[in-house]
Amino acid sequence: MGEVIIESSGTLHGQLQRGRGVGAQRALRQADSGELVYDCIMRDPRAPRGQDQRSLFYARLVNDLRLPFGPLVEHLLVSEDADDHAVELTISVLGTLAEMGYRTAAKTLREYCAEGVHWEVAFSALQLIDDPTLMHGLDEVLLDRVEDDEEIADLVSSESLVTKEWIEKQPRIAAALRNNAVAWEKARSTNSRHSEYTDAQLFSMIRSNTPLADTAIGILGRRGDTRVLAIVEGVPEDRRWPSAAGIASAVSHLGPPALTHARVWVTGPHPLRDVGYRLLTKHGTTEDAPVLLEQFSAQVERRSWPGLIDLAMTMARLQVREAGPALREAWHETPNSFDRVFLLRAIHELAPGEVAPYLTEALWDCERATRAFGAKVAPMDRVVRARMEFLHDDEAEEIEVKKAASERLAELDHEV
Numbered sequence: 001m002g003e004v005i006i007e008s009s010g011t012l013h014g015q016l017q018r019g020r021g022v023g024a025q026r027a028l029r030q031a032d033s034g035e036l037v038y039d040c041i042m043r044d045p046r047a048p049r050g051q052d053q054r055s056l057f058y059a060r061l062v063n064d065l066r067l068p069f070g071p072l073v074e075h076l077l078v079s080e081d082a083d084d085h086a087v088e089l090t091i092s093v094l095g096t097l098a099e100m101g102y103r104t105a106a107k108t109l110r111e112y113c114a115e116g117v118h119w120e121v122a123f124s125a126l127q128l129i130d131d132p133t134l135m136h137g138l139d140e141v142l143l144d145r146v147e148d149d150e151e152i153a154d155l156v157s158s159e160s161l162v163t164k165e166w167i168e169k170q171p172r173i174a175a176a177l178r179n180n181a182v183a184w185e186k187a188r189s190t191n192s193r194h195s196e197y198t199d200a201q202l203f204s205m206i207r208s209n210t211p212l213a214d215t216a217i218g219i220l221g222r223r224g225d226t227r228v229l230a231i232v233e234g235v236p237e238d239r240r241w242p243s244a245a246g247i248a249s250a251v252s253h254l255g256p257p258a259l260t261h262a263r264v265w266v267t268g269p270h271p272l273r274d275v276g277y278r279l280l281t282k283h284g285t286t287e288d289a290p291v292l293l294e295q296f297s298a299q300v301e302r303r304s305w306p307g308l309i310d311l312a313m314t315m316a317r318l319q320v321r322e323a324g325p326a327l328r329e330a331w332h333e334t335p336n337s338f339d340r341v342f343l344l345r346a347i348h349e350l351a352p353g354e355v356a357p358y359l360t361e362a363l364w365d366c367e368r369a370t371r372a373f374g375a376k377v378a379p380m381d382r383v384v385r386a387r388m389e390f391l392h393d394d395e396a397e398e399i400e401v402k403k404a405a406s407e408r409l410a411e412l413d414h415e416v
Helices: 012-018 021-027 033-042 055-064 070-078 085-099 103-115 119-129 138-145 149-155 161-169 171-196 199-207 212-222 227-233 244-252 256-265 273-283 286-302 308-317 321-333 337-350 356-362 368-377 382-393 399-415
Strands: none
Touching: 012 021, 012 033, 021 033, 021 055, 021 356, 033 055, 033 070, 033 085, 055 085, 070 085, 070 103, 085 103, 085 119, 103 119, 103 138, 119 138, 119 149, 138 149, 138 161, 138 171, 149 171, 161 171, 199 212, 212 227, 212 244, 227 244, 227 256, 244 273, 256 273, 273 286, 273 308, 286 308, 286 321, 308 321, 308 337, 321 337, 337 356, 337 368, 356 368, 368 382, 368 399, 382 399
Protein backbone atom coordinates (compact mmCIF):
# COMPACT_ATOMS: atom_id res chain seq x y z
CA MET A 1 0.00 0.00 0.00
CA GLY A 2 3.00 2.29 0.51
CA GLU A 3 3.57 5.04 3.03
CA VAL A 4 0.65 7.42 3.49
CA ILE A 5 1.64 11.07 3.22
CA ILE A 6 -0.46 13.36 5.43
CA GLU A 7 -1.34 16.33 3.25
CA SER A 8 -1.30 19.97 4.33
CA SER A 9 -3.86 20.89 6.98
CA GLY A 10 -5.21 23.62 4.71
CA THR A 11 -6.28 21.18 1.97
CA LEU A 12 -9.51 19.20 1.94
CA HIS A 13 -7.50 15.99 1.65
CA GLY A 14 -5.42 16.86 4.71
CA GLN A 15 -8.51 17.78 6.71
CA LEU A 16 -10.25 14.53 5.81
CA GLN A 17 -7.14 12.53 6.68
CA ARG A 18 -7.11 14.18 10.10
CA GLY A 19 -10.84 13.57 10.60
CA ARG A 20 -11.53 17.25 11.17
CA GLY A 21 -15.03 18.68 11.21
CA VAL A 22 -14.13 21.45 8.79
CA GLY A 23 -13.16 18.76 6.28
CA ALA A 24 -16.49 16.96 6.65
CA GLN A 25 -18.40 20.20 6.04
CA ARG A 26 -16.18 21.21 3.14
CA ALA A 27 -16.46 17.77 1.47
CA LEU A 28 -20.21 18.20 1.07
CA ARG A 29 -19.60 21.34 -1.01
CA GLN A 30 -16.67 20.18 -3.15
CA ALA A 31 -17.31 18.18 -6.31
CA ASP A 32 -14.28 15.84 -6.24
CA SER A 33 -14.45 14.99 -2.54
CA GLY A 34 -15.67 11.40 -3.10
CA GLU A 35 -12.31 10.23 -4.42
CA LEU A 36 -10.59 11.77 -1.41
CA VAL A 37 -12.95 9.97 0.96
CA TYR A 38 -12.22 6.65 -0.77
CA ASP A 39 -8.49 7.36 -0.52
CA CYS A 40 -8.73 8.00 3.23
CA ILE A 41 -10.70 4.82 3.85
CA MET A 42 -8.55 2.54 1.70
CA ARG A 43 -5.20 4.15 2.60
CA ASP A 44 -5.77 4.44 6.34
CA PRO A 45 -4.14 7.76 7.37
CA ARG A 46 -4.14 7.00 11.11
CA ALA A 47 -0.79 6.48 12.83
CA PRO A 48 -2.12 5.17 16.19
CA ARG A 49 -4.75 2.96 14.53
CA GLY A 50 -6.08 1.51 17.76
CA GLN A 51 -6.64 4.95 19.24
CA ASP A 52 -7.85 7.36 16.58
CA GLN A 53 -11.47 7.06 15.46
CA ARG A 54 -12.54 7.42 11.83
CA SER A 55 -15.23 4.84 11.04
CA LEU A 56 -18.36 6.89 11.72
CA PHE A 57 -16.75 10.02 10.25
CA TYR A 58 -16.06 8.34 6.90
CA ALA A 59 -19.27 6.28 6.92
CA ARG A 60 -21.30 9.47 7.26
CA LEU A 61 -19.45 10.95 4.29
CA VAL A 62 -20.10 7.81 2.21
CA ASN A 63 -23.76 8.14 3.14
CA ASP A 64 -24.07 11.92 2.64
CA LEU A 65 -22.19 11.89 -0.69
CA ARG A 66 -24.09 8.78 -1.84
CA LEU A 67 -20.84 7.02 -2.68
CA PRO A 68 -21.11 3.47 -4.11
CA PHE A 69 -19.69 0.65 -1.99
CA GLY A 70 -18.05 -1.03 -4.99
CA PRO A 71 -14.57 0.48 -4.55
CA LEU A 72 -14.53 -0.54 -0.87
CA VAL A 73 -15.49 -4.13 -1.69
CA GLU A 74 -12.88 -4.22 -4.46
CA HIS A 75 -10.27 -2.99 -1.99
CA LEU A 76 -10.95 -5.99 0.25
CA LEU A 77 -10.47 -8.37 -2.66
CA VAL A 78 -7.22 -6.85 -3.93
CA SER A 79 -5.69 -6.67 -0.42
CA GLU A 80 -5.59 -10.43 0.16
CA ASP A 81 -1.78 -10.49 0.20
CA ALA A 82 -1.43 -7.50 2.55
CA ASP A 83 -1.61 -7.50 6.35
CA ASP A 84 -4.69 -6.73 8.43
CA HIS A 85 -3.85 -3.03 8.59
CA ALA A 86 -4.57 -2.68 4.88
CA VAL A 87 -8.25 -3.50 5.37
CA GLU A 88 -9.02 -2.61 8.99
CA LEU A 89 -10.50 0.82 8.30
CA THR A 90 -12.39 -0.30 5.19
CA ILE A 91 -14.00 -3.13 7.15
CA SER A 92 -14.74 -0.83 10.09
CA VAL A 93 -16.45 1.70 7.80
CA LEU A 94 -18.51 -1.09 6.18
CA GLY A 95 -19.44 -2.24 9.69
CA THR A 96 -20.67 1.24 10.58
CA LEU A 97 -22.63 1.41 7.32
CA ALA A 98 -24.19 -1.96 8.18
CA GLU A 99 -25.17 -0.54 11.56
CA MET A 100 -26.73 2.41 9.72
CA GLY A 101 -28.97 -0.07 7.91
CA TYR A 102 -27.11 -0.71 4.66
CA ARG A 103 -27.77 -4.38 3.93
CA THR A 104 -25.14 -4.49 1.17
CA ALA A 105 -22.47 -3.60 3.70
CA ALA A 106 -23.67 -6.28 6.12
CA LYS A 107 -23.83 -8.88 3.34
CA THR A 108 -20.29 -8.00 2.23
CA LEU A 109 -18.88 -8.48 5.72
CA ARG A 110 -20.72 -11.78 6.30
CA GLU A 111 -19.41 -13.16 3.00
CA TYR A 112 -15.92 -11.93 3.82
CA CYS A 113 -16.06 -13.77 7.16
CA ALA A 114 -16.66 -17.00 5.28
CA GLU A 115 -14.14 -16.52 2.47
CA GLY A 116 -11.80 -13.55 3.08
CA VAL A 117 -8.20 -13.70 4.17
CA HIS A 118 -8.59 -11.05 6.87
CA TRP A 119 -11.91 -12.50 8.01
CA GLU A 120 -11.16 -12.04 11.74
CA VAL A 121 -11.30 -8.26 11.27
CA ALA A 122 -14.74 -8.52 9.66
CA PHE A 123 -15.90 -10.95 12.36
CA SER A 124 -14.91 -8.45 15.07
CA ALA A 125 -16.60 -5.58 13.22
CA LEU A 126 -19.89 -7.47 13.05
CA GLN A 127 -19.63 -8.34 16.74
CA LEU A 128 -19.32 -4.65 17.62
CA ILE A 129 -22.72 -4.01 16.04
CA ASP A 130 -24.13 -6.62 18.46
CA ASP A 131 -27.08 -7.53 16.25
CA PRO A 132 -27.75 -11.30 16.55
CA THR A 133 -29.31 -11.38 13.09
CA LEU A 134 -26.01 -10.26 11.52
CA MET A 135 -24.07 -12.91 13.49
CA HIS A 136 -26.43 -15.79 12.68
CA GLY A 137 -24.45 -18.82 11.48
CA LEU A 138 -21.05 -17.22 12.04
CA ASP A 139 -20.38 -19.56 14.97
CA GLU A 140 -20.06 -22.36 12.40
CA VAL A 141 -17.72 -20.20 10.31
CA LEU A 142 -15.62 -19.50 13.41
CA LEU A 143 -15.28 -23.15 14.38
CA ASP A 144 -14.51 -24.15 10.80
CA ARG A 145 -11.77 -21.56 10.33
CA VAL A 146 -10.06 -21.62 13.75
CA GLU A 147 -8.20 -24.62 15.17
CA ASP A 148 -6.79 -22.99 18.31
CA ASP A 149 -9.28 -22.63 21.18
CA GLU A 150 -7.30 -19.71 22.64
CA GLU A 151 -7.87 -17.84 19.39
CA ILE A 152 -11.59 -18.59 19.64
CA ALA A 153 -11.61 -16.98 23.10
CA ASP A 154 -9.77 -13.95 21.71
CA LEU A 155 -12.28 -13.53 18.87
CA VAL A 156 -15.55 -14.08 20.74
CA SER A 157 -16.76 -11.18 22.88
CA SER A 158 -18.07 -12.39 26.23
CA GLU A 159 -20.41 -9.37 26.32
CA SER A 160 -22.01 -9.87 22.91
CA LEU A 161 -25.73 -10.65 22.82
CA VAL A 162 -25.14 -13.67 20.58
CA THR A 163 -22.44 -15.20 22.79
CA LYS A 164 -24.90 -16.68 25.30
CA GLU A 165 -26.66 -18.48 22.46
CA TRP A 166 -23.35 -19.77 21.11
CA ILE A 167 -22.24 -21.00 24.54
CA GLU A 168 -25.41 -23.07 24.86
CA LYS A 169 -25.15 -24.32 21.29
CA GLN A 170 -21.38 -24.85 20.84
CA PRO A 171 -19.49 -26.74 23.62
CA ARG A 172 -16.15 -25.81 22.08
CA ILE A 173 -16.88 -22.08 22.30
CA ALA A 174 -18.14 -22.49 25.88
CA ALA A 175 -14.96 -24.34 26.92
CA ALA A 176 -12.68 -21.80 25.21
CA LEU A 177 -14.28 -18.87 27.03
CA ARG A 178 -14.26 -20.73 30.35
CA ASN A 179 -10.55 -21.62 30.05
CA ASN A 180 -9.70 -18.06 29.05
CA ALA A 181 -11.42 -16.71 32.17
CA VAL A 182 -9.41 -19.10 34.37
CA ALA A 183 -6.13 -18.05 32.71
CA TRP A 184 -6.97 -14.35 33.14
CA GLU A 185 -7.72 -14.82 36.83
CA LYS A 186 -4.42 -16.68 37.31
CA ALA A 187 -2.49 -13.85 35.65
CA ARG A 188 -4.25 -11.24 37.79
CA SER A 189 -3.43 -13.20 40.93
CA THR A 190 0.23 -13.42 39.89
CA ASN A 191 0.43 -9.66 39.33
CA SER A 192 -1.12 -8.97 42.73
CA ARG A 193 1.69 -10.87 44.41
CA HIS A 194 4.27 -8.32 43.25
CA SER A 195 3.56 -6.24 46.36
CA GLU A 196 4.84 -9.12 48.52
CA TYR A 197 8.48 -8.70 47.44
CA THR A 198 10.89 -7.53 50.17
CA ASP A 199 13.22 -4.58 49.65
CA ALA A 200 16.20 -6.93 49.54
CA GLN A 201 14.59 -9.00 46.79
CA LEU A 202 13.74 -5.89 44.78
CA PHE A 203 17.25 -4.44 44.96
CA SER A 204 18.67 -7.80 43.93
CA MET A 205 16.34 -7.82 40.91
CA ILE A 206 17.45 -4.29 39.97
CA ARG A 207 21.11 -5.36 40.02
CA SER A 208 20.32 -8.39 37.80
CA ASN A 209 20.51 -6.34 34.57
CA THR A 210 17.51 -8.33 33.26
CA PRO A 211 13.86 -7.41 32.58
CA LEU A 212 13.25 -8.17 36.28
CA ALA A 213 14.90 -4.81 36.97
CA ASP A 214 11.95 -3.03 35.35
CA THR A 215 9.49 -4.99 37.47
CA ALA A 216 11.43 -4.23 40.66
CA ILE A 217 11.97 -0.52 40.10
CA GLY A 218 8.31 -0.17 39.10
CA ILE A 219 7.20 -1.72 42.40
CA LEU A 220 9.46 0.62 44.36
CA GLY A 221 8.07 3.58 42.43
CA ARG A 222 4.47 2.57 43.14
CA ARG A 223 5.38 2.28 46.84
CA GLY A 224 6.59 5.89 46.73
CA ASP A 225 10.12 4.86 47.68
CA THR A 226 12.33 7.87 46.91
CA ARG A 227 15.42 5.64 46.83
CA VAL A 228 14.37 5.18 43.20
CA LEU A 229 15.92 8.60 42.47
CA ALA A 230 19.36 7.51 43.62
CA ILE A 231 19.03 4.27 41.68
CA VAL A 232 18.10 5.89 38.35
CA GLU A 233 20.76 8.58 38.65
CA GLY A 234 23.35 5.87 39.18
CA VAL A 235 22.39 3.66 36.22
CA PRO A 236 25.22 3.67 33.60
CA GLU A 237 24.12 4.86 30.15
CA ASP A 238 25.28 1.62 28.54
CA ARG A 239 23.28 -0.57 30.89
CA ARG A 240 20.19 -2.14 29.32
CA TRP A 241 18.11 -2.76 32.45
CA PRO A 242 16.26 -1.07 33.99
CA SER A 243 15.10 0.31 30.66
CA ALA A 244 14.30 3.94 29.92
CA ALA A 245 10.58 3.07 29.93
CA GLY A 246 10.89 1.29 33.27
CA ILE A 247 12.74 4.24 34.81
CA ALA A 248 10.17 6.72 33.48
CA SER A 249 7.29 4.69 34.87
CA ALA A 250 8.91 4.29 38.30
CA VAL A 251 9.84 7.96 38.67
CA SER A 252 6.39 9.14 37.55
CA HIS A 253 4.85 7.39 40.55
CA LEU A 254 6.98 9.39 42.98
CA GLY A 255 5.22 12.66 42.20
CA PRO A 256 6.17 15.96 43.85
CA PRO A 257 9.08 14.53 45.93
CA ALA A 258 10.97 14.06 42.64
CA LEU A 259 10.40 17.58 41.26
CA THR A 260 13.70 18.99 42.50
CA HIS A 261 15.57 16.27 40.63
CA ALA A 262 13.42 16.72 37.51
CA ARG A 263 14.16 20.45 37.34
CA VAL A 264 17.87 19.63 37.16
CA TRP A 265 17.39 16.91 34.57
CA VAL A 266 15.64 19.23 32.06
CA THR A 267 18.29 21.97 32.13
CA GLY A 268 20.72 20.28 29.77
CA PRO A 269 21.60 17.12 27.82
CA HIS A 270 20.92 14.91 30.83
CA PRO A 271 20.15 11.19 30.16
CA LEU A 272 16.98 11.62 32.26
CA ARG A 273 15.88 14.82 30.49
CA ASP A 274 12.78 13.26 28.92
CA VAL A 275 11.83 11.66 32.23
CA GLY A 276 12.20 15.07 33.87
CA TYR A 277 9.86 16.71 31.37
CA ARG A 278 7.25 14.00 31.91
CA LEU A 279 7.46 14.48 35.67
CA LEU A 280 7.19 18.28 35.43
CA THR A 281 4.29 17.90 33.04
CA LYS A 282 2.37 15.77 35.49
CA HIS A 283 3.32 17.35 38.80
CA GLY A 284 4.97 20.69 38.02
CA THR A 285 3.90 24.01 39.52
CA THR A 286 3.73 27.59 38.20
CA GLU A 287 7.49 27.69 38.80
CA ASP A 288 7.83 25.23 35.91
CA ALA A 289 5.48 27.03 33.52
CA PRO A 290 8.16 28.83 31.45
CA VAL A 291 10.21 25.70 30.70
CA LEU A 292 7.07 23.68 29.95
CA LEU A 293 5.68 26.37 27.63
CA GLU A 294 8.99 26.41 25.78
CA GLN A 295 8.88 22.63 25.42
CA PHE A 296 5.23 22.65 24.28
CA SER A 297 5.80 25.37 21.67
CA ALA A 298 8.93 23.64 20.39
CA GLN A 299 7.10 20.32 19.97
CA VAL A 300 4.30 21.95 18.01
CA GLU A 301 6.82 23.74 15.79
CA ARG A 302 8.68 20.46 15.15
CA ARG A 303 5.37 18.63 14.58
CA SER A 304 6.41 16.22 17.35
CA TRP A 305 3.10 14.88 18.63
CA PRO A 306 3.94 12.19 21.25
CA GLY A 307 3.21 13.49 24.75
CA LEU A 308 1.71 16.72 23.41
CA ILE A 309 -1.71 16.31 25.01
CA ASP A 310 -0.17 15.96 28.47
CA LEU A 311 1.62 19.25 27.93
CA ALA A 312 -1.57 20.85 26.60
CA MET A 313 -3.49 19.85 29.72
CA THR A 314 -0.64 21.17 31.85
CA MET A 315 -0.83 24.52 30.06
CA ALA A 316 -4.48 24.69 31.11
CA ARG A 317 -3.80 23.46 34.65
CA LEU A 318 -1.10 26.07 35.19
CA GLN A 319 -3.13 28.77 33.36
CA VAL A 320 -0.37 29.49 30.83
CA ARG A 321 -2.35 31.80 28.54
CA GLU A 322 0.70 32.40 26.34
CA ALA A 323 0.18 28.84 25.06
CA GLY A 324 -2.90 29.91 23.08
CA PRO A 325 -1.24 30.29 19.63
CA ALA A 326 0.58 26.94 19.90
CA LEU A 327 -2.62 25.22 21.06
CA ARG A 328 -4.55 26.54 18.06
CA GLU A 329 -1.75 25.55 15.68
CA ALA A 330 -1.71 22.05 17.16
CA TRP A 331 -5.49 21.77 16.63
CA HIS A 332 -5.05 22.45 12.94
CA GLU A 333 -1.93 20.37 12.40
CA THR A 334 -1.97 17.23 14.54
CA PRO A 335 -2.69 14.05 12.57
CA ASN A 336 -3.68 12.34 15.85
CA SER A 337 -7.39 13.00 16.20
CA PHE A 338 -7.43 11.55 19.73
CA ASP A 339 -5.47 14.64 20.84
CA ARG A 340 -8.01 17.19 19.70
CA VAL A 341 -10.44 17.07 22.62
CA PHE A 342 -7.56 17.81 25.01
CA LEU A 343 -6.40 20.69 22.83
CA LEU A 344 -9.99 21.96 22.63
CA ARG A 345 -10.43 21.84 26.40
CA ALA A 346 -7.19 23.78 26.85
CA ILE A 347 -8.20 26.43 24.29
CA HIS A 348 -11.60 26.71 25.98
CA GLU A 349 -9.90 27.21 29.35
CA LEU A 350 -7.16 29.63 28.26
CA ALA A 351 -8.75 31.57 25.38
CA PRO A 352 -12.54 31.53 25.88
CA GLY A 353 -12.96 34.52 23.59
CA GLU A 354 -11.41 32.69 20.64
CA VAL A 355 -12.76 29.17 21.07
CA ALA A 356 -16.21 29.50 19.43
CA PRO A 357 -15.26 28.36 15.88
CA TYR A 358 -13.35 25.37 17.27
CA LEU A 359 -16.33 24.30 19.38
CA THR A 360 -18.65 24.52 16.37
CA GLU A 361 -16.26 22.55 14.18
CA ALA A 362 -16.03 19.93 16.94
CA LEU A 363 -19.65 18.89 16.30
CA TRP A 364 -18.51 17.36 12.98
CA ASP A 365 -15.24 15.88 14.34
CA CYS A 366 -14.34 12.20 13.96
CA GLU A 367 -13.75 11.70 17.71
CA ARG A 368 -16.76 11.11 19.94
CA ALA A 369 -15.14 12.87 22.92
CA THR A 370 -14.57 15.98 20.79
CA ARG A 371 -18.16 15.94 19.49
CA ALA A 372 -19.48 15.46 23.02
CA PHE A 373 -17.47 18.39 24.38
CA GLY A 374 -18.65 20.58 21.51
CA ALA A 375 -22.25 19.57 22.20
CA LYS A 376 -21.90 20.62 25.82
CA VAL A 377 -20.45 24.09 25.33
CA ALA A 378 -20.63 25.26 21.68
CA PRO A 379 -22.25 28.71 21.43
CA MET A 380 -25.78 28.20 20.18
CA ASP A 381 -26.99 29.45 16.82
CA ARG A 382 -29.20 28.03 14.08
CA VAL A 383 -26.46 25.85 12.55
CA VAL A 384 -25.30 24.49 15.91
CA ARG A 385 -28.84 23.70 17.02
CA ALA A 386 -29.57 21.82 13.78
CA ARG A 387 -26.39 19.80 14.17
CA MET A 388 -27.20 19.10 17.82
CA GLU A 389 -30.61 17.75 16.82
CA PHE A 390 -28.97 15.53 14.21
CA LEU A 391 -26.49 14.12 16.75
CA HIS A 392 -29.32 13.47 19.16
CA ASP A 393 -31.49 11.67 16.58
CA ASP A 394 -28.84 9.72 14.63
CA GLU A 395 -28.99 6.06 15.65
CA ALA A 396 -25.35 5.54 14.61
CA GLU A 397 -24.11 8.22 16.99
CA GLU A 398 -22.26 7.25 20.17
CA ILE A 399 -24.20 7.27 23.46
CA GLU A 400 -21.83 9.82 25.02
CA VAL A 401 -22.54 12.32 22.24
CA LYS A 402 -26.30 11.68 22.15
CA LYS A 403 -26.46 12.25 25.90
CA ALA A 404 -24.56 15.55 25.69
CA ALA A 405 -26.77 16.76 22.82
CA SER A 406 -29.93 15.67 24.61
CA GLU A 407 -29.03 17.49 27.81
CA ARG A 408 -28.10 20.67 25.94
CA LEU A 409 -31.29 20.66 23.89
CA ALA A 410 -33.32 20.08 27.05
CA GLU A 411 -31.66 23.12 28.64
CA LEU A 412 -32.57 25.24 25.62
CA ASP A 413 -36.17 24.08 25.62
CA HIS A 414 -36.39 24.84 29.35
CA GLU A 415 -35.11 28.37 28.79
CA VAL A 416 -37.84 28.93 26.20
